[in-house]
Every structure is written in C-alpha cells, then in structure tokens.
Amino acid sequence: MSKTIIVETGGTIAMAADPLSGAVKLQDKRPLHAILPQLQAFGTIEMDDYRNAPSAHMTPPLMLALAKRVEAHLQQEDVTGVVVTHGTDTLEETAYFLELVVDSRKPIVVTGAMRASNELGADGPLNLVNAVQVVVDPASVDRGAVVVFNGDIYAAAEVNKVHTGSPAAFQSEYGPIGAIAYNQVRYWRQAPQQRRLFAAAELKTNIPLVAATTGMQPEWLSYLLDDTIDGVVIEALGKGNLPPAMLPTLAAMRQQGKPVIIASRCPLGLAEPVYDYEGGGAELARLGCLFSGRLSGPKARLKLMLALACEANHENLQTLFPE
Numbered sequence: 001m002s003k004t005i006i007v008e009t010g011g012t013i014a015m016a017a018d019p020l021s022g023a024v025k026l027q028d029k030r031p032l033h034a035i036l037p038q039l040q041a042f043g044t045i046e047m048d049d050y051r052n053a054p055s056a057h058m059t060p061p062l063m064l065a066l067a068k069r070v071e072a073h074l075q076q077e078d079v080t081g082v083v084v085t086h087g088t089d090t091l092e093e094t095a096y097f098l099e100l101v102v103d104s105r106k107p108i109v110v111t112g113a114m115r116a117s118n119e120l121g122a123d124g125p126l127n128l129v130n131a132v133q134v135v136v137d138p139a140s141v142d143r144g145a146v147v148v149f150n151g152d153i154y155a156a157a158e159v160n161k162v163h164t165g166s167p168a169a170f171q172s173e174y175g176p177i178g179a180i181a182y183n184q185v186r187y188w189r190q191a192p193q194q195r196r197l198f199a200a201a202e203l204k205t206n207i208p209l210v211a212a213t214t215g216m217q218p219e220w221l222s223y224l225l226d227d228t229i230d231g232v233v234i235e236a237l238g239k240g241n242l243p244p245a246m247l248p249t250l251a252a253m254r255q256q257g258k259p260v261i262i263a264s265r266c267p268l269g270l271a272e273p274v275y276d277y278e279g280g281g282a283e284l285a286r287l288g289c290l291f292s293g294r295l296s297g298p299k300a301r302l303k304l305m306l307a308l309a310c311e312a313n314h315e316n317l318q319t320l321f322p323e
C-alpha cells in the first residue's frame with residue numbers, strides 16, 4: 001500500500017478568486033483539502049499543511065528548510081514519496097533546489113496550478129492527482145525531483161515557467177521526460193544528468209542575479225564590489241556576451257576571488273564561451289568567469305549558493321559549471 005505525503009507551501013493552487021473583484025487571494029480554509037476524496041484511489045494520503053504563501057515569498061533559506069522537511073518525510077520507511085504544492089512563479093527554483101539537496105531515491109514531485117481553486121477549469125485538482133499518480137508509480141524511483149504540470153513530467157533542472165497565464169505554463173526545450181495520460185504514467189527518457197547532492201547546513205551566501213542589457217553603465221554594478229557580495233550570476237546576452245562597460249567590475253570581482261557565472265537571458269540554448277571580441281564569452285572565460293551551460297540564471301544562482309555553502313573553491317566550481 002502506497003503512502004504519499006503532500007507538503008503544501010501555497011501558491012495559486014491554494015488560492016481562490018474573489019467573486020466580485022476577481023482578485024486572487026490565499027484562503028484560511030485550505031482549498032487543497034477539497035481534492036482529497038479524488039486521491040483515495042492512490043493509497044494513503046497525508047497532508048502536511050506546511051506553509052500558505054505566494055511563491056514570490058520563497059527564499060533560498062526557506063527552500064533549505066523545506067528540503068529538510070521533505071527529506072525527513074522520505075526517511076520514514078512507509079512513505080512512498082512526497083508531493084510539494086507550490087506557487088508557479090518560482091516553482092522551478094524550488095524543484096531544482098530539492099533536486100540538489102534532498103538525499104533520497106524516492107519520488108519528489110512538485111506541482112501547482114495556474115488557475116485559482118474556484119475558477120472555471122481550475123487545473124489544481126488534475127495537477128495534484130497527476131502528481132500523486134507519479135509518486136505511486138514504481139518507475140518514478142531514482143529520478144530526482146520532477147515537476148508535474150498539465151499532464152507532463154519534467155526534470156527539475158530543465159523545466160522553466162514560460163507562460164504567465166496558460167495551464168501549460170511549464171516547458172523545457174528538451175521536452176518532458178514523461179507524461180500521465182488515461183491514468184497511466186509513462187517515461188520515455190531519463191533526466192540527462194547524474195544527481196549532484198549538496199549537504200548544506202545553512203545558506204547565508206549573498207549572490208545577486210544581474211540581467212545584461214544594451215547601454216549598461218558601470219555604476220549600475222558598483223554594489224557588486226561590496227564585501228557582503230559572495231559572487232554573481234549574470235544573465236548575459238545570447239551565448240554569453242556582455243557590453244564592455246561591465247568588464248572592469250567583473251574583472252575586479254574575479255581578482256577578489258569571487259565567482260562570476262555567466263548564464264543567458266535567452267530562454268533556449270546553452271550559455272558557452274564562443275565569441276572572441278571585447279566583452280565576448282571567450283574574453284569572459286579568460287577572466288575566469290564560468291558558464292552555466294543549460295541552466296537558467298535563477299537555477300545557476302541556487303547551485304552556486306549551495307556550492308559556496310559547501311565551501312567549494314574555484315576548482316570545485318569548474319566541475320559544477322557548465323551543467
């Protein structure tokens with residue numbers, strides 16, 4: 001008999017729209033509990049009403065606390081797996097964080113909803129049922145953290161929110177790793193990467209994420225040279241190129257031994273050092289900047305935070321980036 005624990009953290013799946021104003025708000029009476037009868041076919045279900053917050057209020061230290069809670073649930077012998085319900089705005093960050101931190105072979109499934117619980121065509125119930133179906137399917141063991149949304153199963157490292165309103169808000173340029181259709185869970189590929197686990201005790205690192213744009217001014221970046229900054233992730237242009245005005249700050253950071261990770265502001269494709277001109281990726285690589293590969297800026301930032309919390313040096317970081 002399977003046992004699934006649903007750890008609730010909030011988000012639209014836990015919200016309702018005001019019938020008069022249409023404003024979408026969190027509820028005191030948890031809407032997720034109304035879905036429980038639909039889950040009875042999948043064994044024992046236990047609710048862990050952990051948090052009730054929008055996902056914009058999530059932080060890396062809160063993600064670490066959540067990861068420890070999920071891991072503790074998974075350590076119970078009779079627990080088959082855990083579903084985390086989460087707001088969609090930062091869902092992919094938390095899913096990737098769980099992938100990097102939770103030490104368990106059991107299924108970890110993150111889901112949410114794009115439509116509030118009382119909206120016509122609310123997608124929360126289907127997503128939650130699908131998430132539990134994935135947990136109880138034996139083929140879901142050893143796949144790291146996955147995101148289940150709109151009938152598809154995505155690898156946490158690959159998936160991104162790509163739409164502000166559609167129920168098909170989550171996609172990956174590599175496609176889903178599986179799907180749920182007609183009550184059947186099917187996988188057609190593995191998540192491509194071996195899991196790297198980070199045993200971080202606490203997360204205090206201060207890593208800003210900076211998006212590059214044309215006409216960048218050096219003074220926009222001066223705070224990066226502050227002592228309190230531990231490193232930076234840049235969402236660079238294209239494959240990983242920058243306006244030359246950004247270089248002196250980044251070179252100074254590198255001289256201080258601080259890591260600089262180059263991701264791309266493009267939603268698809270790899271960040272990699274290809275172009276050799278002033279500010280081009282090849283020049284950034286010569287400064288000792290590392291490239292994120294397929295990881296988005298927000299995910300590269302979480303990985304860097306965890307690596308630094310585990311006392312990674314530049315040599316270790318070179319084995320972690322690009323992913």
Ligand SMILES: NC(=O)C[C@H](N)C(=O)O
Nearest residue numbers: 011012054055087088089
């Ligand atoms: N669909 C959602 O869950 C969006 C919501 N603003 C959140 O991330 O909390």
